[in-house]
Amino acid sequence: MMFVDPDARRIFVRREEGAERYLHYDLLIGADGIRSAVRAGLVANHRDFDCSVSDIFARFKSVHIALPPALAANTVVVMPQCMPGINSIGLPETGGKINISMGYLLSKPCDEALRSTDATIVATFLQARFKAFELPWDEFARQWVGQAWSQTGQVHCNFYHSSKLQLLIMGDAAHATSPSIGMGMNTALADAAALDELLDAHADALDQVLPAFSEARVKEGNALTDIAYYAYPLSPAQGMRVILSQLARGFLSKHLGPSLVAPEPMNEIPLGAKLSDMYAELTRIGRLPAVRAVNDATRRHHFELHTGMVKVRPSQLPAVLGAACALAGLAAGVAALMATQAVSKPLMEPPGDTPLLEVCSDPHKFAASGLHAFEPMLGGSFVCLITQFLHTLVLEPAGLLSWGLTIGLAIPTSVLWNAEAGRTGASGLVRWPTLLGLLGQFFGISVVFPALWLPAAWYGKGDGAVSPARAYASIALVAPFISLTVALFALDPTSRAWTVCAGLLGGPAIALLPLLFNIISAPAVAVAFDEFPSARALVAKQAAAGAKALGHAYAFAGVLAFTGYATNCYLASLSYASLGAARTALWAEATPAVAFMTIDTGVLFLGLLLHLASTAPAEAVAALAASPLLGPGAACALLLHRRETRQHAEASTEANKLVTAHAGKKQL
Numbered sequence: 259m260m261f262v263d264p265d266a267r268r269i270f271v272r273r274e275e276g277a278e279r280y281l282h283y284d285l286l287i288g289a290d291g292i293r294s295a296v297r298a299g300l301v302a303n304h305r306d307f308d309c310s311v312s313d314i315f316a317r318f319k320s321v322h323i324a325l326p327p328a329l330a331a332n333t334v335v336v337m338p339q340c341m342p343g344i345n346s347i348g349l350p351e352t353g354g355k356i357n358i359s360m361g362y363l364l365s366k367p368c369d370e371a372l373r374s375t376d377a378t379i380v381a382t383f384l385q386a387r388f389k390a391f392e393l394p395w396d397e398f399a400r401q402w403v404g405q406a407w408s409q410t411g412q413v414h415c416n417f418y419h420s421s422k423l424q425l426l427i428m429g430d431a432a433h434a435t436s437p438s439i440g441m442g443m444n445t446a447l448a449d450a451a452a453l454d455e456l457l458d459a460h461a462d463a464l465d466q467v468l469p470a471f472s473e474a475r476v477k478e479g480n481a482l483t484d485i486a487y488y489a490y491p492l493s494p495a496q497g498m499r500v501i502l503s504q505l506a507r508g509f510l511s512k513h514l515g516p517s518l519v520a521p522e523p524m525n526e527i528p529l530g531a532k533l534s535d536m537y538a539e540l541t542r543i544g545r546l547p548a549v550r551a552v553n554d555a556t557r558r559h560h561f562e563l564h565t566g567m568v569k570v571r572p573s574q575l576p577a578v579l580g581a582a583c584a585l586a587g588l589a590a591g592v593a594a595l596m597a598t599q600a601v602s603k604p605l606m607e608p609p610g611d612t613p614l615l616e617v618c619s620d621p622h623k624f625a626a627s628g629l630h631a632f633e634p635m636l637g638g639s640f641v642c643l644i645t646q647f648l649h650t651l652v653l654e655p656a657g658l659l660s661w662g663l664t665i666g667l668a669i670p671t672s673v674l675w676n677a678e679a680g681r682t683g684a685s686g687l688v689r690w691p692t693l694l695g696l697l698g699q700f701f702g703i704s705v706v707f708p709a710l711w712l713p714a715a716w717y718g719k720g721d722g723a724v725s726p727a728r729a730y731a732s733i734a735l736v737a738p739f740i741s742l743t744v745a746l747f748a749l750d751p752t753s754r755a756w757t758v759c760a761g762l763l764g765g766p767a768i769a770l771l772p773l774l775f776n777i778i779s780a781p782a783v784a785v786a787f788d789e790f791p792s793a794r795a796l797v798a799k800q801a802a803a804g805a806k807a808l809g810h811a812y813a814f815a816g817v818l819a820f821t822g823y824a825t826n827c828y829l830a831s832l833s834y835a836s837l838g839a840a841r842t843a844l845w846a847e848a849t850p851a852v853a854f855m856t857i858d859t860g861v862l863f864l865g866l867l868l869h870l871a872s873t874a875p876a877e878a879v880a881a882l883a884a885s886p887l888l889g890p891g892a893a894c895a896l897l898l899h900r901r902e903t904r905q906h907a908e909a910s911t912e913a914n915k916l917v918t919a920h921a922g923k924k925q926l
């Protein structure tokens with residue numbers, strides 16, 4: 259049917275073979291779907307016909323694959339956010355198959371890899387990111403790239419009939435809708451049932467049936483389209499609030515009774531409630547107006563950006579966040595310096611006694627002092643000071659506890675600052691871990707890391723690759739530190755071996771170790787000539803290889819830190835009857851050396867959290883939440899590992915894309 263000729267009450271029809279003719283009608287029922295030609299007759303002949311046809315602000319693709327072994331037959335699988343920005347649904351099919359649709363909202367386009375026309379890129383991306391269950395990756399990707407993005411629409415009309423033209427519209431022609439609540443076909447069938455009832459009720463008198471049809475069905479059709487579109491927020495935050503409200507309403511209504519709390523409308527729809535009644539209820543509880551405001555604004559904003567009516571202004575938030583974290587680090591470091599000086603004063607300058615530094619600097623005074631022996635060859639009077647400090651630590655259980663907690667944090671910190679120093683593009687102080695390490699020996703790592711490294715990283719952190727050799731060397735460099743720590747608490751403090759260990763830990767030897775990086779040359783990533791299509795591909799490959807190695811280094815750092823934390827917790831449980839007693843020993847009744855290390859632990863942890871928060875506040879929150887279970891060092895290492903793993907996946911996808919694109923060009 260091509261069009262309606264209203265004056266003569268006939269339609270113009272063109273058959274498939276090309277024959278054309280007019281057909282007269284008594285009643286024309288437009289059940290011809292979203293692009294209805296019958297509805298076009300209403301548009302052309304009724305100035306008061308208010309009709310809109312729009313899409314549902316989403317794009318999707320559907321593939322038909324053999325039912326994956328992980329899924330039961332005849333099951334619907336709903337997978338919101340199964341990959342970044344992608345919602346998916348799996349609908350059972352006959353013949354042991356399943357139809358999987360995946361789509362994204364226009365305001366949040368999916369990853370570029372999924373928009374590729376290259377099946378290899380799509381398959382690689384899916385394999386890396388789709389974790390719900392195993393898919394036949396290649397077959398899935400082949401079907402995926404073999405089809406265009408689908409879109410579906412929605413229709414709103416203010417009446418569904420014309421007495422003048424003797425016609426009506428129903429089904430999708432009148433109220434095509436988002437499939438979100440699965441009620442489009444149901445409402446189309448209800449239209450047909452309603453028409454049947456009206457024909458019976460009015461003895462086929464069309465002058466009464468047609469207006470009655472609009473009266474009965476316009477509210478249902480518009481309720482359908484509005485509920486389907488506005489019950490689901492485009493904003494994730496609002497979406498979370500809506501889900502919580504649905505759960506709370508459903509629970510309270512069930513347990514307190516519907517007279518006290520009205521049932522959740524979205525639960526009533528599948529049970530057969532009238533759509534117009536549910537629309538009224540969703541409006542009464544304020545959900546539809548709230549979501550409508552946000553969805554419409556999001557859509558409008560997208561349109562304005564897409565058409566260039568408004569320009570994108572780069573967000574200042576990342577820069578402000580980075581600067582705020584660097585500043586907070588500086589403040590925390592300065593505060594740590596003041597606090598550690600204050601708590602260690604009784605040790606450094608005993609009341610009524612000669613200051614420790616003076617004793618350590620004068621061999622005669624030292625000989626008469628009764629202080630613990632030290633190794634002058636390893637660093638002179640400074641080593642003397644540290645040896646006394648470490649000696650007081652090893653004499654009490656809280657010493658091991660506080661030192662262990664700091665070391666747990668120092669492991670990922672050391673990997674972080676040694677690896678970042680070699681990242682391509684790094685500049686300024688961040689490139690000098692040896693200098694930072696030496697300063698750390700004097701002022702404490704808890705001062706230097708937040709006060710100097712965080713601002714240095716904010717100013718000059720690189721954005722390129724870290725060489726895999728450097729990543730692995732960064733974790734290898736913690737080995738001497740950990741071995742000396744174990745020796746310090748395992749050896750007899752009166753032994754010469756203990757004194758040497760204390761001297762090595764306190765002297766500059768450990769801090770100078772990063773100098774070894776200068777003799778490790780960054781190896782080129784092995785790339786066959788054929789796979790080396792462009793500098794961009796090489797950079798992506800190097801970034802992927804570096805991120806993978808650094809991810810391994812953080813994973814290993816996490817294992818070491820967790821092992822230390824678990825051991826420390828066990829040993830503390832042997833010494834302290836309760837958590838409160840351990841806390842008291844670490845702070846309220848702590849000796850100067852223990853209080854010093856407790857401050858070190860707290861500020862170092864804060865520094866690592868600030869580093870995570872400077873680019874991803876959620877990661878800092880996650881590390882904080884995981885720390886009681888894993889220990890603060892392992893929790894931070896885990897988040898740093900996760901970050902590198904993600905960067906590895908992104909860089910690999912990018913590299914594969916560039917390599918495959920090159921291979922395609924070569925074939926052409």
Ligand SMILES: Cc1cc2nc3c(=O)[nH]c(=O)nc-3n(C[C@H](O)[C@H](O)[C@H](O)COP(=O)(O)OP(=O)(O)OC[C@H]3O[C@@H](n4cnc5c(N)ncnc54)[C@H](O)[C@@H]3O)c2cc1C
Nearest residue numbers: 259289290291295410429430431437440441442443444446
């Ligand atoms: C992805 C998706 C999932 C869905 N899931 C569900 C669900 O779970 N539950 C549910 O109830 N609904 C669902 N729906 C909605 C449902 O498919 C439609 O509401 C329903 O098919 C509408 O039926 P209809 O007869 O009004 O229109 P259509 O199914 O579109 O049929 C219109 C017919 O008219 C014909 N036609 C069109 N123009 C002309 C013309 N000019 N001349 C002659 N013939 C013409 C077309 O060829 C077609 O055969 C879904 C829709 C989509 C897109």
